[in-house]
Amino acid sequence: MQSSPKVLPKQQMAKFGFNGWTLWALYITGLVMVPILTVATLALFPTENIWPHLLNTTLPRYFRTTVSLMVSVGLGAAVVGTVTAWLIARYRFVGAGWLEWALLMPLAIPAYVGAYALVDLLEYAGPVQTALRGMFGWETARDYWFPEIRSFPAACFVLTFALYPYVYLLARAAFRDQSSASDDVAKSLGRGAFARFWRIGLPLARPAIAAGAAIVMMETVNDFGTVDYFAVQTLTTGIFSVWLQSGNAGGAAQLACVILAVIIVLVSLEKSARRRMKFFNLSTWHRGVEKTQLTGRRGVIAFTLCALPVVIGFVIPTSVLGWHALNHLDEWTNPALIKALLNTLRVATIAALITVFAGVVMVYGVRLSRSETPKRLLPITSIGYAAPGAVLGVGILIPLAWFDNRLADGIWELTGYDIGLILTGTSAAIIYA
Numbered sequence: 001m002q003s004s005p006k007v008l009p010k011q012q013m014a015k016f017g018f019n020g021w022t023l024w025a026l027y028i029t030g031l032v033m034v035p036i037l038t039v040a041t042l043a044l045f046p047t048e049n050i051w052p053h054l055l056n057t058t059l060p061r062y063f064r065t066t067v068s069l070m071v072s073v074g075l076g077a078a079v080v081g082t083v084t085a086w087l088i089a090r091y092r093f094v095g096a097g098w099l100e101w102a103l104l105m106p107l108a109i110p111a112y113v114g115a116y117a118l119v120d121l122l123e124y125a126g127p128v129q130t131a132l133r134g135m136f137g138w139e140t141a142r143d144y145w146f147p148e149i150r151s152f153p154a155a156c157f158v159l160t161f162a163l164y165p166y167v168y169l170l171a172r173a174a175f176r177d178q179s180s181a182s183d184d185v186a187k188s189l190g191r192g193a194f195a196r197f198w199r200i201g202l203p204l205a206r207p208a209i210a211a212g213a214a215i216v217m218m219e220t221v222n223d224f225g226t227v228d229y230f231a232v233q234t235l236t237t238g239i240f241s242v243w244l245q246s247g248n249a250g251g252a253a254q255l256a257c258v259i260l261a262v263i264i265v266l267v268s269l270e271k272s273a274r275r276r277m278k279f280f281n282l283s284t285w286h287r288g289v290e291k292t293q294l295t296g297r298r299g300v301i302a303f304t305l306c307a308l309p310v311v312i313g314f315v316i317p318t319s320v321l322g323w324h325a326l327n328h329l330d331e332w333t334n335p336a337l338i339k340a341l342l343n344t345l346r347v348a349t350i351a352a353l354i355t356v357f358a359g360v361v362m363v364y365g366v367r368l369s370r371s372e373t374p375k376r377l378l379p380i381t382s383i384g385y386a387a388p389g390a391v392l393g394v395g396i397l398i399p400l401a402w403f404d405n406r407l408a409d410g411i412w413e414l415t416g417y418d419i420g421l422i423l424t425g426t427s428a429a430i431i432y433a
Contacts (some may be wrong), residue, residue, distance in 0.1 A: 001063065021365035025374040028358050031432075032381045035395025036260070042398065043257045046250020050242075056249060057130075062238040062257065069156060069227070069234060070262075076160035077216040081167025083210055085305050086197055089175035092291045093299040099306045104165050106313030111162035112225030114313065117320035118158055119229070122149050155230040161313035163219050164225075167212030174208035175201060176287060193292075204291045209277075214270035223229055224390060235259050239390040249398060256391040267383075351431045392433045400424050400432070 087093075088100050088229040106114075120129050124141060138144045148154070177202065203207075224236045235255055243252035294302050333335060362381060365374035411419050423429055 003423060005153060017037055021361075021369035022371045022373045024361045025365045025369075027376045029377045030360060032249055032383065034399060035433075036425055037393050038384065038395040038399050039253045039256045039260070039391055042250050042253035042394070046248075046253065047248060048089070048248055050246075050248055050251040051254050054242075054254065057259070058233075058238060059255070062233060062235045064232040065152070066221060066236075066259075066262070069152070070161070070220045072156045072164065073159045073220045074213045076156060077164040077167050078213045080164040080309050081169075082202070082205070083430075085168045085171035085175055085205075086163075087302050087306055088202060089172050090291060091294050092290060093294040093302045097302050099303070099310065102308060102310045103168055105310060106162050106163045109162065109314055109317050110225070111159055112229060113321065114162050114264070115226045115229045116153070117317035118154065119149050120320050120324075121316065122146075123329065144169050150230045152230070154230050155227055155232045158226055158230075159220055159223065161309055163216045164309060164313070166215045166219070170208040170212040171205055174205035178204050191400060203245060211270050214266045214317045218266050219271075221266070222389060235262075239394065243394065244375055249394065254392050256273060256394050260389055268299060275340045302414040311422050320391045332351060347427050347430055350427075354431065368409070389433070396429055397424060400429050 001333060018093065033331075084103055088103070120126055129146060132138065134148075136144070178260045200424050221234075222235065224240070235258055239252045239255045239259075242248050242255060260421075279393050325332075362374065362378050366378055401421075403425050408419055408421065411417060423432075
């Protein structure tokens with residue numbers, strides 16, 4: 001009897017779609033999903049279930065504040081980003097060339113830095129209120145009214161001007177890609193500039209604006225530094241409060257799951273908007289809209305509307321930071337500052353290299369692998385970007401701390417040598433996050 005040919009392990013793996021690309025995709029997806037699965041496990045099986053207590057006390061307030069902040073910042077960023085994108089894409093005026101790129105500069109400044117700058121500028125002892133007291137002869141805060149700086153409206157203001165570039169980028173591209181045909185028809189019917197914007201340009205760019213606003217809302221939910229500095233209680237600040245102050249990791253994980261649910265809704269909105277972003281440019285014949293020259297008062301108004309977000313979101317924060325830096329030149333040689341700078345560069349470089357490597361592997365796996373697995377896993381890996389830092393903090397530190405302690409205890413029992421905490425005691429956990 002003739003025996004069947006022996007099947008090698010590699011041939012068996014190839015038969016079921018397993019190859020190098022698939023294994024790499026599974027490995028990367030596993031690393032991304034560990035924090036999410038940890039949070040889900042802690043939320044479902046907490047040591048002390050405080051979910052009923054959260055529902056009856058702080059959760060409704062956290063949720064209302066988070067949604068209000070998210071919607072307010074999303075709408076504000078949509079307005080600022082859309083107006084500036086329309087002016088840059090459709091008009092020529094003095095300064096439009098450099099404003100086109102300057103409008104992106106607020107992305108270089110973290111939102112919490114803008115918060116520190118705003119408070120430093122407008123607080124009671126800041127230069128603005130000091131100058132007002134000197135001009136009008138006021139002596140105390142009771143002599144005049146000034147808006148509360150550390151408040152919900154101030155947090156909305158700072159986050160709006162820090163995050164509007166996400167809308168501006170997508171809206172500008174959408175306005176530029178629109179065909180001149182519909183614009184020419186509207187002109188022939190006697191429609192003015194505002195009517196063409198409101199009835200033609202805005203509806204056609206709505207998917208791009210919605211996608212940008214969804215990203216802004218995700219970043220708003222993700223923010224901790226700004227809302228904490230302005231004393232605004234959101235789901236993100238609630239996670240740290242329950243976890244660090246109350247010492248309840250399970251309760252923090254349950255709040256993290258609420259945030260993840262909000263993020264999933266926003267990601268779905270953003271994906272849906274992106275699928276509809278290019279429906280306006282399906283014809284084979286396409287000619288962009290010619291820019292209109294603005295002079296005089298109209299040119300000044302356009303320049304002011306585009307320059308104001310740059311001033312608020314970038315110039316003022318960097319000016320305040322620069323002023324303090326120049327007044328403390330001796331601190332530039334502080335060993336602690338130099339060490340922090342070097343650590344930042346090291347962590348950022350390593351994290352960037354690993355991220356680029358993982359992204360390239362996933363993309364090439366989709367292209368070169370004959371298996372459908374990498375293609376199906378690719379969308380899952382993007383959830384790591386959308387997941388807020390507070391969620392990742394809960395999901396990463398707890399399993400890594402467990403692993404570190406077990407490893408250290410095992411080596412201590414075998415050798416009597418204390419290796420310390422290898423992962424959570426070094427920058428490895430930050431790089432992983």
